Amino acid sequence: MSSPAAVADPAAPTGGPAAGGPGPARPPRWRRALTTLADGWLLLALLVVWEVWARADPSLFFPPLTKVLGEFGSVYLTSDPSTLFLSAGFWDNAGVSLARFLQGWLGAIVVGVAAGLALGRSRVLSRMYDPIVRFFMSMPKVALLPVAVQIFGVTDAMNVFLIFLGTVWIILVNTADGIAGVDESWVRSGRSLRLSRFALFTRVLLPAAAPRILAGIRVSVGTALILMIVSELYATTSGLGYQIVYAERTFAYLEMWAGLVLVALIGIALNGAMSAVERRLLRWERRTGLADL
Amino acid sequence: MNDGATAVPALDVAGVSKAYDTASGRRIALSETSVRIEAGEFVSVVGPSGCGKSTLLMMMAGLLAPSEGEIRLDGRPIDGPPPGLAVVFQDYSRSLFPWMSVRRNLALAAASDKLPKEEVARRVQHCLTAVGLPDAADLRPYQMSGGMQQRVAIARALMVQPQVMLMDEPFAAVDAQTRADLEDLVVRLGQEFGATIVFVTHDIDEAVYVADRVLVLAAGPGRLAADIPVDLGSRRDQVETKLDPEFARLRSEVFQLVMRPRAIVDVPVSASA
Amino acid sequence: MSTAPAGPATTEGRIARLGYPVAGVASVVAVWALASGLGLVAPEALPGPLAVLAAIPQLLGDGEFLPELGDTLWTWLVSLVLTTVVAVPVGLAVGSVPAAQRATMVAVNAFRSVPSSALIPIGILIFGLGITMKVALAVYAIAWPILISTLYGVASTEPMRIDAGRSMRWPWWRRQVFVVLPSALPQIATGIRIAASVALVVVVSTELLGASTGAGVVLVSYQQGLRPDVVYAGVLLLAAMGAIVYALLAGLERRLFTWVPHV
Incomplete structure (x- = not known):
């Protein structure tokens, strides 16, 4: 493994300011939640700046935050608990978008990890396909958007195709690098236990490569969201991106900003969920201090 | 040892060499080595760095194929990790799997035996008790000290009910006090479980203390330099055994064997370099 | 994923090092050419490799x-x-x-x-x-x-x-x-x-x-x-x-x- 790390998400939970060693006992959960809340002061301050700025210098295109939130509430929130307080407008737009996101992204994870395993374990395959895969990884996949529309027309398949194609390479490369970089001692240890090939993959190689694989998947969340929105802005008749561009074209700027807030919240939720999964799966890595290796 | 030379040896190393191709040419790690290790023997292997002692062990484990010669376990040639043989590696943090609990680490060792669940659970408890960690099953490796982790690694090796146990500098990474405890543990387990043990170490005291027989390897290229029987009886004690004049004599004999070749061979080479 | 140790710098080694990626690219292009040549994909969706190559200049x-x-x-x-x-x-x-x-x-x-x-x-x-x-x-x-x-x-x-x-x-x-x-x-x-x-x-x-x-x-x-x-x-x-x-x-x-x- 002489190649530089293809992706190491700078925000991956490895040895950063937040990485805790096997140090003193952690404070209780509510206490930590409170600390996190208190750490939101800068975010809050920036949002206040938005509000003040927009009020001081009124512009049709740049409304104050409170007005945007009011619009958001009236468009996407209802008082009906049966739909989790979310309106039909929410489910119509966010539901469609998220379905596209999940199909493309999960497909990319399945294909990317499987192909990455093959490339990571086979010297011949990796020598043959490494250059091509890296070529595809550095391609700005969004440029394929016009072609995707040509192939699939304005269908969900077009969005799914673009999301898949845009994320599969980075997952593949990280899986392959992660697998190829698994400490040989672990493999030797597994072999000495006479594990079957399958068990060696599932019990040793995959968990050992998990930090790297998850780093790739985490980066891919952001890329998938970007592509989901771009493809919906470019040509669709439904979804979050469509909602934004439709509001823009009908000069409903408040509604456009409300759509943006919804996209932001979904992005934050997805990234937060991803971090939680990562933390949960990689507890061992943070504790053993192997994170920095 | 007691069965005499007529029986099939537990491990029969016959004319084994190992060479690697490196960027600067072919390097011989071990040349033309033959050893017979009888069932139930405790053999330690010492030698200066680069004498091929770990290479020899990895070939016995079936993790490395010899370039020439053959190693037989109970008369059967080794080609890949054989059943009934367990390895304890030097670096416990990289041989135990930190993503699994101690219980699952141990159970994994018995995975290829296809045992019923209850039998595996029973065996896990038995092996943990044997290494003095009866309550550790639900811990994770990273929650334990280095010495405890190496005990778990030994327990994992016991899981396969090994006839032969190979240990590659197992205590190199633990502190001196823990090390003494672990040495005694291994001696006791060797006797209790009746396993043949091959114990690689770079510590001469340790090599003499634990073993029935010390193999001294020499470097450049790696080869067998001496084969010294250790006659200290089956009971070993950190204080008494180490005060035994025989222990002192053996340790200085091994020490000279390990150090001498270097004094003679290395000095002119490095002077000309 | 890259090939770690540089082998001996013989002609043979160099051919082997270059040969693998070339074979990999060739196999991908071959699949592409086959797919479009056999009409598995519509030409307006994915033109053949030669057509795309010709379009570059x-x-x-x-x-x-x-x-x-x-x-x-x-x-x-x-x-x-x-x-x-x-x-x-x-x-x-x-x-x-x-x-x-x-x-x-x-x-x-x-x-x-x-x-x-x-x-x-x-x-x-x-x-x-x-x-x-x-x-x-x-x-x-x-x-x-x-x-x-x-x-x-x-x-x-x-x-x-x-x-x-x-x-x-x-x-x-x-x-x-x-x-x-x-x-x-x-x-x-x-x-x-x-x-x-x-x-x-x-x-x-x-x-x-x-x-x-x-x-x-x-x-x-x-x-x-x-x-x-x-x-x-x-x-x-x-x-x-x-x-x-x-x-x-x-x-x-x-x-x-x-x-x-x-x-």
């Missing part, structure tokens, strides 16, 4: 694509440099004030979770269709990864090295410049490398969605002219550009940070 020679590609590259470079010049010092400053670190992380994590492409319509409204809009959106997209990697880089500074600086009675600025910055640089470089590919995606996105200049604009017009072969040729050229830039940055990193073990 046409695209390069049409007098329009190259300047627009230059425009894309320029926009991309400006965004990258601008963001780096601002985000890295901010990251270093924030990183040296422990009280600000966590709050910054919370804010940054919130902002970076917003897919930058959702801002394109707003960017167009506020900044118009020119380069300002493209740069603004690209800067938004990559400011966060660069800032985060700077923060993490600063946080990963070996405390003992800072103490070593202290013991030599170095003033604060000296410790920052000679200890903290060099420790953080490899992580910063990684952040910039990731940011580079994100920026390119965002710039091309704006070009597809209405910006008045750039390679993406040309591709859209060829698409509307029903010339998928030329579009594919353009995509391949963009990919080549992306790959070259990525390789350059990665090579630079390896050169500059020889002390960092590359996993």
Whole structure:
């Protein structure tokens, strides 16, 4: 493994300011939640700046935050608990978008990890396909958007195709690098236990490569969201991106900003969920201090 | 040892060499080595760095194929990790799997035996008790000290009910006090479980203390330099055994064997370099 | 994934080293040619490799694509440099004030979770269709990864090295410049490398969605002219550009940070 790390998400939970060693006992959960809340002061301050700025210098295109939130509430929130307080407008737009996101992204994870395993374990395959895969990884996949529309027309398949194609390479490369970089001692240890090939993959190689694989998947969340929105802005008749561009074209700027807030919240939720999964799966890595290796 | 030379040896190393191709040419790690290790023997292997002692062990484990010669376990040639043989590696943090609990680490060792669940659970408890960690099953490796982790690694090796146990500098990474405890543990387990043990170490005291027989390897290229029987009886004690004049004599004999070749061979080479 | 040990420098070894990638590329092109030759994919969806190859000189020679590609590259470079010049010092400053670190992380994590492409319509409204809009959106997209990697880089500074600086009675600025910055640089470089590919995606996105200049604009017009072969040729050229830039940055990193073990 002489190649530089293809992706190491700078925000991956490895040895950063937040990485805790096997140090003193952690404070209780509510206490930590409170600390996190208190750490939101800068975010809050920036949002206040938005509000003040927009009020001081009124512009049709740049409304104050409170007005945007009011619009958001009236468009996407209802008082009906049966739909989790979310309106039909929410489910119509966010539901469609998220379905596209999940199909493309999960497909990319399945294909990317499987192909990455093959490339990571086979010297011949990796020598043959490494250059091509890296070529595809550095391609700005969004440029394929016009072609995707040509192939699939304005269908969900077009969005799914673009999301898949845009994320599969980075997952593949990280899986392959992660697998190829698994400490040989672990493999030797597994072999000495006479594990079957399958068990060696599932019990040793995959968990050992998990930090790297998850780093790739985490980066891919952001890329998938970007592509989901771009493809919906470019040509669709439904979804979050469509909602934004439709509001823009009908000069409903408040509604456009409300759509943006919804996209932001979904992005934050997805990234937060991803971090939680990562933390949960990689507890061992943070504790053993192997994170920095 | 007691069965005499007529029986099939537990491990029969016959004319084994190992060479690697490196960027600067072919390097011989071990040349033309033959050893017979009888069932139930405790053999330690010492030698200066680069004498091929770990290479020899990895070939016995079936993790490395010899370039020439053959190693037989109970008369059967080794080609890949054989059943009934367990390895304890030097670096416990990289041989135990930190993503699994101690219980699952141990159970994994018995995975290829296809045992019923209850039998595996029973065996896990038995092996943990044997290494003095009866309550550790639900811990994770990273929650334990280095010495405890190496005990778990030994327990994992016991899981396969090994006839032969190979240990590659197992205590190199633990502190001196823990090390003494672990040495005694291994001696006791060797006797209790009746396993043949091959114990690689770079510590001469340790090599003499634990073993029935010390193999001294020499470097450049790696080869067998001496084969010294250790006659200290089956009971070993950190204080008494180490005060035994025989222990002192053996340790200085091994020490000279390990150090001498270097004094003679290395000095002119490095002077000309 | 790369082939680690350089074998003996014989002709045979060199052929083997080159042979594998060539065989890999050949196999992909063969599948492509088969799929389009046998009519498994419609020619307007995926033209054959020869057609796409033939379209490359046409695209390069049409007098329009190259300047627009230059425009894309320029926009991309400006965004990258601008963001780096601002985000890295901010990251270093924030990183040296422990009280600000966590709050910054919370804010940054919130902002970076917003897919930058959702801002394109707003960017167009506020900044118009020119380069300002493209740069603004690209800067938004990559400011966060660069800032985060700077923060993490600063946080990963070996405390003992800072103490070593202290013991030599170095003033604060000296410790920052000679200890903290060099420790953080490899992580910063990684952040910039990731940011580079994100920026390119965002710039091309704006070009597809209405910006008045750039390679993406040309591709859209060829698409509307029903010339998928030329579009594919353009995509391949963009990919080549992306790959070259990525390789350059990665090579630079390896050169500059020889002390960092590359996993």
